[in-house]
Amino acid sequence: MRYRSLFTTIVLLFALFSLKAQNDYFFAEGTRFDPKIPTPEKYLGYPIGTLHTRHDAIVGYMRELARISDRAKLDTIGETYEHRQLVVLTITSPENHRNLESIRKEHLKLTDPTQRVGDYTDMKSVVLLGYNVHGNEPSSSEAAMLTAYYYVAGQSAEVRAALKDAVLMVDPTFNPDGRDRHSTWANSYLGDPMVSDPIDVEHNEAWPRGRTNHYWYDLNRDWLPLAHVESQSRIDFYHKWYPNVVTDFHEMGTNSTYFFEPTKPFGSENPVVPRDNYDGLNNLFAGYFHEALDEIGSLYFTKEQYDNSYPGYGSTYPDIHGALGLVFEQASSRGHVQDSPTGKVAFAFTIKNHVTSSLATVRASVGEREVLLKHMENYFDSALEEGAKNPVKGWVFGDPADDGRNQAFIDLLLRHKIKTVALNDDIELDGKNYKAGKAFYVPNAQKQYRMVRTMFEKVIDFHDSIFYDASSWTAALTYNMPYAEWKGKQDLSGKELTRNDLKGTYARVPKTNYAYLIEWNEYYAPKALNYLLEKGVYVNYGSKPFSIETNEGVKEYGYGTLMIPVSRQEMDADLVHAYVEEATEIAGIRAQSVKTGFSTSGVDLGSGSFTTVRKPKAIMLIGGNTNSAEAGEVWHLFDSKVGMPITKVDMDNAGRINWSDYNTLILVSGSYNSLGESTLDRIKLWVREGGTLITIKGATSWAIGAKWVNEKYAPRSERETPERMDYVTSRDFYGAQSIGGSMYMTDIDITHPIGFGYTSRELPVYRNHSTLIQPSSSPTNTVVKYTENPLLSGYVSKANLKDIGGTASLIATSMGRGNVVMFVDNPNFRGMWYGTNRLLFNAVFFGNY
Numbered sequence: 001m002r003y004r005s006l007f008t009t010i011v012l013l014f015a016l017f018s019l020k021a022q023n024d025y026f027f028a029e030g031t032r033f034d035p036k037i038p039t040p041e042k043y044l045g046y047p048i049g050t051l052h053t054r055h056d057a058i059v060g061y062m063r064e065l066a067r068i069s070d071r072a073k074l075d076t077i078g079e080t081y082e083h084r085q086l087v088v089l090t091i092t093s094p095e096n097h098r099n100l101e102s103i104r105k106e107h108l109k110l111t112d113p114t115q116r117v118g119d120y121t122d123m124k125s126v127v128l129l130g131y132n133v134h135g136n137e138p139s140s141s142e143a144a145m146l147t148a149y150y151y152v153a154g155q156s157a158e159v160r161a162a163l164k165d166a167v168l169m170v171d172p173t174f175n176p177d178g179r180d181r182h183s184t185w186a187n188s189y190l191g192d193p194m195v196s197d198p199i200d201v202e203h204n205e206a207w208p209r210g211r212t213n214h215y216w217y218d219l220n221r222d223w224l225p226l227a228h229v230e231s232q233s234r235i236d237f238y239h240k241w242y243p244n245v246v247t248d249f250h251e252m253g254t255n256s257t258y259f260f261e262p263t264k265p266f267g268s269e270n271p272v273v274p275r276d277n278y279d280g281l282n283n284l285f286a287g288y289f290h291e292a293l294d295e296i297g298s299l300y301f302t303k304e305q306y307d308n309s310y311p312g313y314g315s316t317y318p319d320i321h322g323a324l325g326l327v328f329e330q331a332s333s334r335g336h337v338q339d340s341p342t343g344k345v346a347f348a349f350t351i352k353n354h355v356t357s358s359l360a361t362v363r364a365s366v367g368e369r370e371v372l373l374k375h376m377e378n379y380f381d382s383a384l385e386e387g388a389k390n391p392v393k394g395w396v397f398g399d400p401a402d403d404g405r406n407q408a409f410i411d412l413l414l415r416h417k418i419k420t421v422a423l424n425d426d427i428e429l430d431g432k433n434y435k436a437g438k439a440f441y442v443p444n445a446q447k448q449y450r451m452v453r454t455m456f457e458k459v460i461d462f463h464d465s466i467f468y469d470a471s472s473w474t475a476a477l478t479y480n481m482p483y484a485e486w487k488g489k490q491d492l493s494g495k496e497l498t499r500n501d502l503k504g505t506y507a508r509v510p511k512t513n514y515a516y517l518i519e520w521n522e523y524y525a526p527k528a529l530n531y532l533l534e535k536g537v538y539v540n541y542g543s544k545p546f547s548i549e550t551n552e553g554v555k556e557y558g559y560g561t562l563m564i565p566v567s568r569q570e571m572d573a574d575l576v577h578a579y580v581e582e583a584t585e586i587a588g589i590r591a592q593s594v595k596t597g598f599s600t601s602g603v604d605l606g607s608g609s610f611t612t613v614r615k616p617k618a619i620m621l622i623g624g625n626t627n628s629a630e631a632g633e634v635w636h637l638f639d640s641k642v643g644m645p646i647t648k649v650d651m652d653n654a655g656r657i658n659w660s661d662y663n664t665l666i667l668v669s670g671s672y673n674s675l676g677e678s679t680l681d682r683i684k685l686w687v688r689e690g691g692t693l694i695t696i697k698g699a700t701s702w703a704i705g706a707k708w709v710n711e712k713y714a715p716r717s718e719r720e721t722p723e724r725m726d727y728v729t730s731r732d733f734y735g736a737q738s739i740g741g742s743m744y745m746t747d748i749d750i751t752h753p754i755g756f757g758y759t760s761r762e763l764p765v766y767r768n769h770s771t772l773i774q775p776s777s778s779p780t781n782t783v784v785k786y787t788e789n790p791l792l793s794g795y796v797s798k799a800n801l802k803d804i805g806g807t808a809s810l811i812a813t814s815m816g817r818g819n820v821v822m823f824v825d826n827p828n829f830r831g832m833w834y835g836t837n838r839l840l841f842n843a844v845f846f847g848n849y
Contacts, residue, residue, distance in 0.1 A: 003245070005620075022047050025348065026146050032109045037068060037153035040145040048142050049348030049791065050336070051190070052183035055084050055176040062089045062172060069152045071095040071163060078233025080811050086233050091170065092149045093163040094125065101696035103167060105243060110376040111242050111322065113384040114446055117464035122375040125166040125365040128243040129358055131313055133250070134180020134222045136210035138186070139330055139347065140249030143354035144172035150359060162366045169243065174314070175212075175219050176232065182210025186335050194337050196344050198254065208628035215639075216632025220248070224312035224454070224473060226415055227636070227831025232647050236368040238321075239417050244372040245365045248314035249354050251332035254340045258300040260289045261315075263308040265308040268311045271459060272450040273319045274382065280374060281324045285364045292360035298353050310469045311417055311454050311757040312830070320450050322379030324372065328357050342347065349672055363687075371443075380447045385783035387449030393491055395442040396427060396457045397476060397483035398434050401558075401759045403505045404523035404588065405834050406438060413455065414499050419446045419495035429484035441492040458743075458793035463818065469743030470768070472794025477743050477764040480835025495751055504588025509553050511577040512593035513566050517550065518584065520560030523641075523834060526841040528587035528646045529562060535579045538568050540610040542848060546602030550592035554600055559754025561844070563605055581707040586643075588833045592683050616844045618664040624651035626670035630696055633828035634666055637837060638844075648726060655679050664844055669698025684708065688816025691732050693846030695842070699773050705726040709820055714772035714807045717799055739804075741768040742794025746784045748810050752810050753849035754821060754842045764792055765836055768831045769799070773808045773824050784810035784839070810839060 022041055023031065026048070033039075040420060041047045042063045066074035071091055096103060103124055109115045110123075111718065117123070130146060131140035142192055148170045173179050182205060182636040189202035197203075208216045213228060222231040252259065263269065264283040269278050293300050306327055318325035330350045332338075337346045365372065398406055413420045423439040438681070455475040476483045486492060495501075504524075518525055518540065532539050540563045547556040569576050584591045597605035618638075622631045631648070638644045646666070649657060649676050654675050659682060668846055672680070686691050695703050704711050746761040749755045763784060775782040788805040797805070812821045821843040827836035 026352050027098055027150060028506040032041065032155040032343050034148075034155060037149065039153075040142075040149055043230040043303070048146060049346070052141060052347075053145070054183055054188045055141075055180050055545055058141055058145060058172050059085050059087050062087055062148060062170070065089065065148055065152045070097065071150050071580060072148070073097060073100075076643070077237045080177045080230055082177045084180070086176070087172070087676055088237065089148055089170040089172070091148065091163065091168040092124070092166065093160075093424065095166065096167060099376060102166070106324065108242060109147075110373060111131075111447060113378050113381045117373070117377055123369075123373050125244075125245070125364060125372055126169070126241055126243040127166055127371045128169045128171060128238070128246045129192045129239070129361065130247050130314060131173055132179055132788065133174035133248065134211045134218070135180070135213075136182035136205060137249075137251035137332060138182060139177060139251060139332070139350035141173045143249065143358055144170055146173070146351070146355045150355075158363070162362050165366050165369055165800050166362065167710045168362060169241070169457070171234070174234070177214045178212050178219075178544065180211045181445065185210065190336055195538050196337045196339045198338055200335075203338050205834075207626070207630070209736070212628065212632065212668045216628045217636065218629065220314055221310070221312045221469070223314055223317040224310075224475070225830050226412060232415065234417055238440060240320060240378070242832045243318070243323055244376055245326065245361060246314065246318040247358065247361055249329045250327065250329045251334075251350065252329040252802065254332055254334060254338050255342070255344050256329070256331040257299055258293065258305075258331065259306060259327075260286065260300060260302060260357060261308070261326055262303055263306045263327070264304055268307045269473075270311060270316055270319060272453045274379065276375065277319050277324065281371070284368060284371065285324065285326065286360070288360045288364035289357060291361075292356050293353070296356055298356070302477070305366070306500045307469050309471075311361075311473060311620065320454065322376035324375075326361065327423055335339075339680050340640060345415045358407075372570040379478045383445050383449040384445060387444035387446060389450070390444045392444060392485045392487055393489075394445075394453070394486045394491070395476075395483055395585070396423070396429055396434050396439060396440055396486050397481050399438040399450060399480075399482055400433070400435055400438045401519075401521040402523055403438065405479055405481070406440070406504045407836055408523065409476070409481055410440060410497060411499060411502055412475065413442065414497065414818065416448065418442060418448045418451055418455065420497050421492070422497055423492055423494040427492070429486065432482055432484065433769075434482075441486065441494060442448050443491045445491065460791060460793060460795070472743045472792075474743060474793045475832070477792055478766070478832045480764055480834060482739070482760075489666040490610045493674070505590050506588050507584050507590055509577075509584065510593050511573065512595055514595050515566060515593070515597065516564040516576075516580045517548070517555075517557060517592045517594060518562040518564075519557060520562060521558060521759055522589045523838070524587040524589055525562065525757070525847060526642045528583040528589060528591075529845060530642050531586055532579055536565060536570070537576065537579050538750035539564055539613045541756070542603065542608040542610050543615055544603045544607070546599040546604070546669035547596055548599045548605070549596065550594050552592055555592060558757075558759060559751060560753070560842070563610055565605070611849070613845060614663060614848050616664050617662045618663045618666060618844060619647045619649060619657065620666040621651055621654060621672070622648050622671065624674060627668050627698065630828070631824060632667065633826070633831060634696075634840070636831060637828050637840065639677065641837065642841070651675065651835065659683070659691070662695070662740055663690070664692045664694065664847060666694045666696070667699035667702075668696045671702055672699070684815075687818035687820065690817040690848065692818060692843070693815070693820045694823070694843045694847065697769065697771070697819065697826050698824045700773070700824055703820065703822060704773070709822065710823065711776055711808075711811055712774045712811070714774045714803070716803050718771060719799060724731060724783050739767055739770050739796055739800055741766070741798050743792040744790035745787045745792050746790065747787055748784045749780075752780070752783045754810065754839060755844040756842055756846060758839050765825045766833060767804070767825050767829075768829075769825075771824060772803055773811065775806070775808045777812060778813065781811050781813045782808050783812050784808070788798050812843075819849065821847055
């Protein structure tokens with residue numbers, strides 16, 4: 001009875017009759033449904049909109065629909081880190097279900113330029129209705145259940161026609177872990193009567209909030225990086241079908257109304273997407289949306305604000321694959337009902353708007369079926385044609401010193417179905433040698449040409465200077481991947497790669513009674529190092545290069561090389577050998593054995609240039625006003641790439657920390673003054689006694705502002721501001737002065753312990769902030785410094801570019817017997833910056849240099 005009273009309250013907020021059935025609220029009056037199919041309300045035991053539905057209940061309802069109806073089939077396509085199922089409910093006519101695989105294969109011909117379809121009469125629109133990528137934007141998953149019910153139980157001619165001419169795929173929750181985090185919060189603080197006051201705890205989640213996944217990542221930025229299991233499973237499913245239309249339902253501020261595409265013309269559009277997507281399909285579908293929303297009296301806006309340029313969005317990635325990606329934004333109740341300047345916003349109402357847009361999407365996808373099918377076929381035909389006409393035939397890439405990073409980048413390319421070959425022969429381009437075996441080629445003449453551009457092209461010219469998100473996403477730069485254009489007359493030859501070819505370089509190493517060596521320039525060397533340290537093996541790292549006779553012949557070793565002396569260990573030689581074997585196999589890298597410490601050049605293995613690695617005991621402060629995304633990036637990096645635990649402590653509990661248990665402290669962006677003077681003094685003393693403090697971005701600004709270090713901000717040049725400007729243009733003027741996600745070239749000191757493992761002094765970094773730090777007054781402390789004209793890709797104003805040039809990106813300085821490693825930029829942005837991850841690895845493992 002309590003749930004029924006809550007629902008009645010919601011209905012009354014919108015002047016509906018309290019006795020009306022729930023179906024009549026969410027669907028057009030008089031819509032007929034099969035009574036054998038349970039409504040969401042009947043299955044759940046409460047009306048939609050009166051509680052936030054748990055993900056397992058959503059999956060259970062989808063499973064029930066598939067069990068009862070021959071219109072529906074449920075597939076599990078993966079699971080989250082917290083082992084919640086990722087499911088897709090496929091809805092179509094029973095006849096189509098019987099022929100689903102042949103429908104899929106026929107549909108894929110649209111993506112193959114070697115096949116012509118021409119006649120689309122019997123082909124189906126494939127529609128992926130995707131919901132709830134941001135966990136605390138929950139109305140869409142509720143709408144997903146209602147939409148699934150509408151097409152499984154609906155008896156109208158429109159529904160039957162849709163099931164005949166379309167294959168509908170309902171992905172009810174892109175982010176189950178985040179959704180359940182938020183649902184638990186909202187339901188836990190639900191009152192009866194409900195509290196609509198915006199300051200009520202129900203409407204204000206605690207850190208880290210439910211927007212993000214288990215590792216506090218924004219999955220709506222992960223369609224390109226594919227850093228997470230949810231995105232990887234979803235992309236695999238996506239490329240199995242190549243849907244014609246993909247929806248991406250969101251929520252925005254409570255004080256807004258409703259948004260649907262088109263987005264802001266030109267300025268917010270992806271440069272590789274053909275104009276007929278934006279000028280044609282978007283406007284075509286917009287007619288369906290406004291008619292549907294007009295009919296229920298909902299206010300909305302279009303052509304403003306929201307970005308469609310970054311390819312990692314769920315509404316942009318489809319555009320680069322011959323589909324129409326659609327973003328919807330609904331004013332959020334952030335709970336069950338909340339006050340706004342225009343009245344109360346109820347959860348049920350937010351759900352209704354998304355249901356309305358879902359049904360309009362299907363209506364448009366069926367009504368414009370042939371337009372969509374023709375668009376997809378033309379898209380891939382034109383992609384191949386444009387790629388073949390490009391004077392740049394393709395892209396050569398490969399790092400001769402880092403197989404792990406090469407394979408990670410190739411894996412990204414192959415997951416996105418980009419043709420990649422391993423070169424048969426050496427080649428020299430732009431003064432760099434690319435050696436066969438560690439050199440690869442991506443031709444432009446392929447159907448994924450526009451994704452190839454996404455991975456390799458640098459863009460610095462833009463229609464607009466205001467960006468909702470990143471203005472650059474050149475993936476090759478994020479991996480710090482050496483690469484060059486190939487302008488020869490013919491494509492380069494080699495073996496086309498599959499993901500089965502990505503097996504690492506591990507090979508057994510012969511046992512020795514002297515020492516083992518592991519090159520630090522391998523991306524996954526920290527994983528092997530951590531394993532050895534966990535097993536109690538003593539490991540040294542070298543601060544100078546050398547060459548020495550190994551089981552593989554004479555090899556040259558660079559800065560940071562790991563050396564495991566056998567006789568020093570507190571275990572027998574057989575066990576040392578076993579641990580080295582296990583460590584390198586887990587990391588997918590190689591070790592070499594030596595029988596002597598006498599080098600052929602450089603330092604010997606007994607030199608004072610070798611230092612014992614201190615096993616990291618790392619702690620990171622979270623909560624409060626710290627940046628959850630940056631904290632999640634650190635956590636995920638060491639979990640997934642190193643296998644090293646990091647203790648996460650809420651700011652409120654910092655006073656309880658026994659600092660002698662740790663030797664490394666990581667602070668992400670945030671202000672730490674709230675810790676209190678006694679705790680801050682204790683941390684200072686801990687650093688002076690030998691601890692390593694690592695600050696990232698905003699935490700670096702805090703450390704400088706709090707005068708923990710003697711570094712200084714760099715001056716900014718004066719900006720010319722008009723004496724007077726129209727108010728309506730002020731946002732554009734000031735927005736153009738911000739630095740909104742672009743890529744820059746820096747110079748890195750590869751002889752510094754924080755620079756160990758890099759073999760080139762050129763290092764691309766990512767910047768999305770305006771903090772400028774002067775190079776350190778100590779000449780050896782500025783580990784990474786911006787070049788004088790550093791822009792590589794993305795937008796930045798001329799004044800900002802001039803100011804950035806020559807400033808510091810990373811400074812490492814001493815404090816007593818300890819060190820402070822200060823990152824001005826984020827080395828882990830979106831889990832995609834393999835090129836700068838090593839800086840953080842070095843700070844953790846070698847931070848007590």
